[in-house]
Amino acid sequence: GQNIDQPTEMTATEGAIVQINCTYQTSGFNGLFWYQQHAGEAPTFLSYNVLDGLEEKGRFSSFLSRSKGYSYLLLKELQMKDSASYLCAVKGTGGFKTIFGAGTRLFVKA
Amino acid sequence: DGGITQSPKYLFRKEGQNVTLSCEQNLNHDAMYWYRQDPGQGLRLIYYSQIVNDFQKGDIAEGYSVSREKKESFPLTVTSAQKNPTAFYLCASSIGVSGRNQPQHFGDGTRLSIL
Numbered sequence: 521g522q523n524i525d526q527p528t529e530m531t532a533t534e535g536a537i538v539q540i541n542c543t544y545q546t547s548g549f550n551g552l553f554w555y556q557q558h559a560g561e562a563p564t565f566l567s568y569n570v571l572d573g574l575e576e577k578g579r580f581s582s583f584l585s586r587s588k589g590y591s592y593l594l595l596k597e598l599q600m601k602d603s604a605s606y607l608c609a610v611k612g613t614g615g616f617k618t619i620f621g622a623g624t625r626l627f628v629k630a
Numbered sequence: 631d632g633g634i635t636q637s638p639k640y641l642f643r644k645e646g647q648n649v650t651l652s653c654e655q656n657l658n659h660d661a662m663y664w665y666r667q668d669p670g671q672g673l674r675l676i677y678y679s680q681i682v683n684d685f686q687k688g689d690i691a692e693g694y695s696v697s698r699e700k701k702e703s704f705p706l707t708v709t710s711a712q713k714n715p716t717a718f719y720l721c722a723s724s725i726g727v728s729g730r731n732q733p734q735h736f737g738d739g740t741r742l743s744i745l
Binding site: 524528551553555560561562563564565568570607609617618619620621622623 | 634665670671672673674675718720731733734735736737738739741
């Protein structure tokens with residue numbers, strides 16, 4: 521079957537670093553996406569990985585290991601506005617199908 | 631500014647009633663999608679469309695219908711056959727369906743509840 525696993529919730533302190541993990545089992549692999557979603561709002565695109573390694577984009581970085589079916593999103597210098605859900609999504613074979621994880625709710629405290 | 635507009639933001643349905651959720655995009659995207667989001671679950675694909683006048687069922691199409699008569703518009707009808715329609719519905723679009731690194735752009739969602 522196809523499955524994406526992420527922790528349900530995490531809490532971190534303002535100014536700190538947090539790593540959100542994602543493991544996946546899908547039919548084929550055409551890339552992994554991370555989205556941020558604030559409560560009641562639209563998900564917004566953060567990052568894309570298709571090759572193994574680290575992609576860095578400002579305070580956010582995303583890592584992929586295809587052999588392990590594993591990715592993480594690293595958020596540095598946490599700000600209160602980073603409190604949101606973070607969705608891991610994998611694009612499988614066939615092109616159209618993107619499987620979404622349930623999301624990790626991140627709480628940033630002062 | 632380009633984007634995706636969903637309306638209404640909140641919608642209430644009576645038993646046995648069909649309701650239609652609107653989704654319009656001005657991003658000139660070919661592909662459009664409808665997802666359902668329930669608490670504690672990932673987004674689940676209801677229907678998607680790669681091009682005008684064509685659409686395909688996703689994982690949970692039963693009780694839903696769509697049309698794609700214009701590139702900009704992809705309305706979703708929740709029919710009375712959908713027995714558990716209470717959820718947050720998200721519409722999305724992307725440049726193309728098969729493009730590897732094309733992220734999806736989402737609307738702000740419609741929250742549907744049963745009266």
